[in-house]
Amino acid sequence: MKRFLVRLNQRLERRLPEQRLFLRSDNTTRFVRLRPASQAIGIGAVSAFFAWGVIATSILLMDAIGSGNLRDQALREQANYEQRLNQLARERDARATEAEAAQARFAEAMERISEMQMQLLQSEERRLELETGIDALHASIRRVTRERDQARARLDEVNRTLAQETGTTRTAADRNRDNEEMLDYLLAAMERTAEQTYDLNMTADQAINQARHLAMENELLKDRNHMIFSQIEEALDQVMDPLERVFRNAGVSPDQIRRLVRQGSSSQTASLRPIAVSTSGVMGPNQDIARANGILARMADVHAYRQGLDRLPVARPVSAGSVRQTSGFGMRRHPLTGRSTMHNGLDWAGPRNTPIVATADGVVKQAGRQGGYGNLVIIQHDFGIETYYAHLNSINVRAGQRVSRGQRIGGMGTTGASTGVHLHYEVRVNGRPVNPITYIRAGQNVF
Numbered sequence: 420m421k422r423f424l425v426r427l428n429q430r431l432e433r434r435l436p437e438q439r440l441f442l443r444s445d446n447t448t449r450f451v452r453l454r455p456a457s458q459a460i461g462i463g464a465v466s467a468f469f470a471w472g473v474i475a476t477s478i479l480l481m482d483a484i485g486s487g488n489l490r491d492q493a494l495r496e497q498a499n500y501e502q503r504l505n506q507l508a509r510e511r512d513a514r515a516t517e518a519e520a521a522q523a524r525f526a527e528a529m530e531r532i533s534e535m536q537m538q539l540l541q542s543e544e545r546r547l548e549l550e551t552g553i554d555a556l557h558a559s560i561r562r563v564t565r566e567r568d569q570a571r572a573r574l575d576e577v578n579r580t581l582a583q584e585t586g587t588t589r590t591a592a593d594r595n596r597d598n599e600e601m602l603d604y605l606l607a608a609m610e611r612t613a614e615q616t617y618d619l620n621m622t623a624d625q626a627i628n629q630a631r632h633l634a635m636e637n638e639l640l641k642d643r644n645h646m647i648f649s650q651i652e653e654a655l656d657q658v659m660d661p662l663e664r665v666f667r668n669a670g671v672s673p674d675q676i677r678r679l680v681r682q683g684s685s686s687q688t689a690s691l692r693p694i695a696v697s698t699s700g701v702m703g704p705n706q707d708i709a710r711a712n713g714i715l716a717r718m719a720d721v722h723a724y725r726q727g728l729d730r731l732p733v734a735r736p737v738s739a740g741s742v743r744q745t746s747g748f749g750m751r752r753h754p755l756t757g758r759s760t761m762h763n764g765l766d767w768a769g770p771r772n773t774p775i776v777a778t779a780d781g782v783v784k785q786a787g788r789q790g791g792y793g794n795l796v797i798i799q800h801d802f803g804i805e806t807y808y809a810h811l812n813s814i815n816v817r818a819g820q821r822v823s824r825g826q827r828i829g830g831m832g833t834t835g836a837s838t839g840v841h842l843h844y845e846v847r848v849n850g851r852p853v854n855p856i857t858y859i860r861a862g863q864n865v866f
Contacts, residue, residue, distance in 0.1 A: 424456060427455070427456050428454050428455045428456050430455075431455030431456060431458075431459055432455050434455075435455040435458045435459060436455070437452065437453065437454055437455060438452075438453040438458065439451070439452055439453070500860070504661075507657070507661060510654075510657065511654075511657070511658040514651070514654030514655070514657065514658060515654075515658075517650070517651070517654065518651050518654065518655075518714070518718065521647045521648075521650075521651055522711070522715075524647065525644065525647065525707070525711055528640055528643075528644065529707070529708070531640075532637065532640060535633050535636065535637065538629075538633065539630055539633050539634075542626045542629055542630050542633075543626075543630065545622075545626055546623050546626045546627065546630075549619045549620075549622060549623045549626075550623065552619060553616055553619050553620065553623075556612055556615065556616050556619075557616075559612070560609060560612055560613075563605060563608070563609065564609075567602060567605055570601070570602075571602075641707070644707050648707075648710050648711070648714065651714055652714065652717075655714065655717045655718065655721070658721055659717065659720065659721060659724070662721065662724040662728070663724075665728070665857070665861045666724070666727070673720075673724070677720055677723045677724075677727075727802075728861065730779060730780065730800065730801045730802070731779060731800070731801075731802070731804065731858055731861070732778035732779040732781075732800055732804060732806050732846055732855075732858050733778065733779065733858045733859060733861050734776070734777075734778040734779065734824055734825065734859075735778070735859055736767075736775055736776060736777075736778050736806075736808060736842060736844050737767050737769065737773060737774070737775060737776075737831070737842055738773070738774070741769050741770065741773055742767040742768060742769035742773060742831075742842075743767065743768055743769070744765060744766065744767050745766045745767065745768045745841060746762055746765065746766035747762070747765060747856070748762060748763070748764060748765060748852075748854040748855065748856065749761070749762060749854075750762070754838045755836060755838065763845050763852035764807065764809075764843050764844050764845035764846070764852065764855060765843075765844050765855050765856065766841050766842065766843055766844075767831075767841060767842045767844070768839060768840065768841040769831055769840065769841070769842075770831070770840065771812055771830070771831060771832060771833075771840050772812055772813065772830035772831060772832070773830065773831040773842075774827050774830065774831075775796075775808055775811060775827065775828055775829045775830060775831060775842055776824075776825050776826060776827050776828065777798055777806075777822045777823065777824055777825065777826050777828050778806055778824065778858070779798075779800050779804075779806070779824050780800070780821075780822070780823050780824055781798040781799050781800040781801075781806070781821070781822060782798065782799050782819065782820070782821050782822075783796065783797070783798055783799075783816045783817065783818050783819060783820045783821075783822060783828075784797040784798065784799045784805065784818065785797040785818055786814050786816050786817050786818050786820075786828075787814070787818075788834070788835075789835075790835065790836075791835050791836035792807070792809035792810065792835050792836075792843070793809060793810045793811065793832070793833075793834025793835020793836070793837060794809075794810065794811035794812070794813070794814055794829070794832065794834045794835070795807065795808065795809050795811070795835075796808040796811065796814060796816060796828050796829055798822060798828070802848075803848060803849045804846065804847070804848050805846075805847045805850075806844070806845065806846055806847075807843070807844065807845035807846075807847070808828060808829060808842065808843075808844060809835065809842070809843035809844075809845075810831075810832055810833055810834050810835050810837045810841060810842065810843050811829040811830060811831065811832050811834065811842075812829070812830045812831060812832025812833070812834065812840075813829050813830040813832070814828070814829045815827055815828055815829050815830075816828045816829070846858060
């Protein structure tokens with residue numbers, strides 16, 4: 420080893436000659452000999468330290484630049500998402516307006532159909548009466564014709580009898596004139612009856628043609644109603660699908676939303692009640708009415724979804740302008756332990772005592788200190804949902820207190836297991852943590 424150092428010093432002597440560092444005190448002067456190997460080691464250490472500093476600074480700058488690009492990209496994606504949802508909201512409002520107009524047109528059409536059906540029934544009754552009258556007239560004509568033939572036969576028989584008994588036809592002629600006058604009267608009556616029969620037949624034909632025309636109008640109205648219903652059903656699908664997707668992503672069943680909202684509602688909106696049309700008594704089953712009632716039921720579901728969304732924690736717990744989000748939901752490197760752990764909520768950093776507000780109506784379940792959460796407020800909401808507000812500097816509510824959306828519940832702090840002033844916000848459904856950003860985006864963009 421010593422020989423190796425000697426050889427190394429000899430080789431480095433040309434470039435790094437031996438140096439002496441003199442240290443002078445009051446009484447003595449000492450020096451430190453810096454051999455070429457020592458100088459090389461010192462220079463290498465300084466160079467390594469400088470290179471490490473350059474590399475670390477580059478990594479930090481690249482990380483900062485990358486984080487900025489990711490934030491900008493996230494903001495652009497969020498802006499595009501909000502623009503798309505706003506467009507869907509405008510389309511939903513347009514479809515709702517079309518649905519209301521279609522409902523008004525449908526009610527008018529149903530009223531007109533009822534009137535046409537009444538006219539058709541009246542025409543049918545009149546036609547039946549005319550047919551009955553015509554049959555009665557035909558029977559009367561046949562009866563009169565038989566009686567006329569019988570009278571003629573009897574007249575001939577009487578004439579023959581008188582001619583045999585008296586040898587004269589005077590009395591028979593007189594009776595014959597009377598019979599002829601009777602026959603003239605009967606023929607005139609038959610002509611009048613024939614004219615009335617012709618008029619009745621013409622009226623019956625007109626009634627039949629009118630009934631056919633009404634039937635054609637009814638078929639055209641059915642086709643038009645089918646087109647209107649199809650368009651309304653497509654619009655409802657475009658409105659309901661995003662709402663149901665929001666509830667499913669939030670871990671809440673849409674069926675549960677509809678059931679609980681309707682249980683808590685004392686009355687139903689008048690415009691969404693099922694249609695019941697009646698004239699004299701109750702109308703029979705109608706396909707258009709059943710289809711319209713199905714659309715009204717789905718619109719009632721949309722109304723229930725709107726009310727259910729109003730009862731979900733969709734608001735932000737902090738003001739957007741005064742804070743910044745520092746951690747999201749999911750796996751991350753713990754800032755204290757350095758290990759990869761699950762982060763069950765969102766973190767926002769901001770000034771101390773930044774107002775923290777409730778994200779939905781509810782009842783305060785807990786308000787106090789709890790382990791690593793520090794000062795913690797837990798609010799119980801509907802549908803088995805709870806929200807957690809941790810690391811608070813101050814608490815402005817108490818357990819059992821009912822709070823409203825937007826009401827201040829405390830101030831931002833750094834109590835508990837915290838590395839700086841921030842809010843840790845959680846949303847739990849039946850005790851299971853879910854991503855709060857799902858609710859926040861729903862509140863910002865759906866309505």
